[in-house]
Amino acid sequence: xxxxxxxxxxxxxxxxxxxxxxxxxxxxxxxxxxxxxxxxxxxxxxxxxxxxxxxxxxxxxxxxxxxxxxxxxxxxxxxxxxxxxxxxxxxxxxxxxxxxxxxxxxxxxx
Amino acid sequence: xxxxxxxxxxxxxxxxxxxxxxxxxxxxxxxxxxxxxxxxxxxxxxxxxxxxxxxxxxxxxxxxxxxxxxxxxxxxxxxxxxxxxxxxxxxxxxxxxxxxxxxxxxxxxxxxxxxxxxxxxxxxxxxxxxxxxxxxxxxxxxxxxxxxxxxxxxxxxxxxxxxxxxxxxxxxxxxxxxxxxxxxxxxxxxxxxxxxxxxxxxxxxxxxxxxxxxxxxxxxxxxxxxxxxxxxxxxxxxxx
Ligand SMILES: Nc1ncnc2c1ncn2[C@@H]1O[C@H](COP(=O)(O)OP(=O)(O)O)[C@@H](O)[C@H]1O
Ligand SMILES: [Mg+2]
Numbered sequence: 001x002x003x004x005x006x007x008x009x010x011x012x013x014x015x016x017x018x019x020x021x022x023x024x025x026x027x028x029x030x031x032x033x034x035x036x037x038x039x040x041x042x043x044x045x046x047x048x049x050x051x052x053x054x055x056x057x058x059x060x061x062x063x064x065x066x067x068x069x070x071x072x073x074x075x076x077x078x079x080x081x082x083x084x085x086x087x088x089x090x091x092x093x094x095x096x097x098x099x100x101x102x103x104x105x106x107x108x109x110x
Numbered sequence: 111x112x113x114x115x116x117x118x119x120x121x122x123x124x125x126x127x128x129x130x131x132x133x134x135x136x137x138x139x140x141x142x143x144x145x146x147x148x149x150x151x152x153x154x155x156x157x158x159x160x161x162x163x164x165x166x167x168x169x170x171x172x173x174x175x176x177x178x179x180x181x182x183x184x185x186x187x188x189x190x191x192x193x194x195x196x197x198x199x200x201x202x203x204x205x206x207x208x209x210x211x212x213x214x215x216x217x218x219x220x221x222x223x224x225x226x227x228x229x230x231x232x233x234x235x236x237x238x239x240x241x242x243x244x245x246x247x248x249x250x251x252x253x254x255x256x257x258x259x260x261x262x263x264x265x266x267x268x269x270x271x272x273x274x275x276x277x278x279x280x281x282x283x284x285x286x287x288x289x290x291x292x293x294x295x296x297x298x299x300x301x302x303x304x305x306x307x308x309x310x311x312x313x314x315x316x317x318x319x320x321x322x323x324x325x326x327x328x329x330x331x332x333x334x335x336x337x338x339x340x341x342x343x344x345x346x347x348x349x350x
Binding site for chain 1: 165168170187190191194195197201203204205213214261
């Protein structure tokens, strides 16, 4: 994008700080989507590790294992609540990404 | 829109201009003096060096040797600021139509009213909140032109502004250009549309193979071109 804008900006004699600002602003959606995608990957990786190794007695408790545990203890209400929270977290992150992608395409045709 | 005095950046003097990329001479020894207001057309076949020449006139490229002077001054940023260049392929920002205009208006004096004026003038007011990059080809080119005019240039440089546009859109743009010229803005128009040059140009620069072969008034050029290349070009023959 910089290469594309460069000549036009030089033609208008746009000062450097405005060029930088404009480049960041005009790529804000792709930057955000990239960040979120990275975030998603990180969560997935970390999540996998925690599911396997994070359930150390007395120290940590992972949501998914906690759900299983509470279910087996017969505490169905708490298990359901935890499951619900997990679901909402996952859904909202995904929804945010999709909404952003959609508006990015609409607004900037990036 | 302010009406600046006619072409205070004139005369344009080009002195033994050469441009070279990797030992290949792309522009060879171009000298010309343009002292007439109005519209100067730059004609020539593809690859003649018209776009390069225009970029050099605007100071986007540095000549390898030779000199370009506008109003007896060497080309620099202050002169470039008084000019505007519309590229062959419009470079629009990933923003709304209105925001594209806002971006070039002077931050100190910009106003919504001024922007709306500019858009109305270009017939783009209705599309003002649309993403600029989703406009049709003709609308994009009109926006690029409107944005250039919004900076109130004294010299307007255009690189084939109507390439790949239909005739109705071409006419709209030509009308805008004539109006602009009548306001006293000097226009340099690169085109390979001979009809367009006939309709608009007051004088003509003919380029071929990196050289400037002719600089004539339009009537002389079209009636009796002096170079054989120009004659062949006007006859619609393929010139190599
Ligand atoms: N940056 C560059 N590097 C090498 N060759 C170039 C460069 N820019 C343009 N040219 C060459 O210079 C010649 C003239 O180009 P141009 O000015 O775009 O021609 P036109 O008259 O069609 O606008 C072409 O042959 C092109 O390939
Ligand atoms: Mg060209």
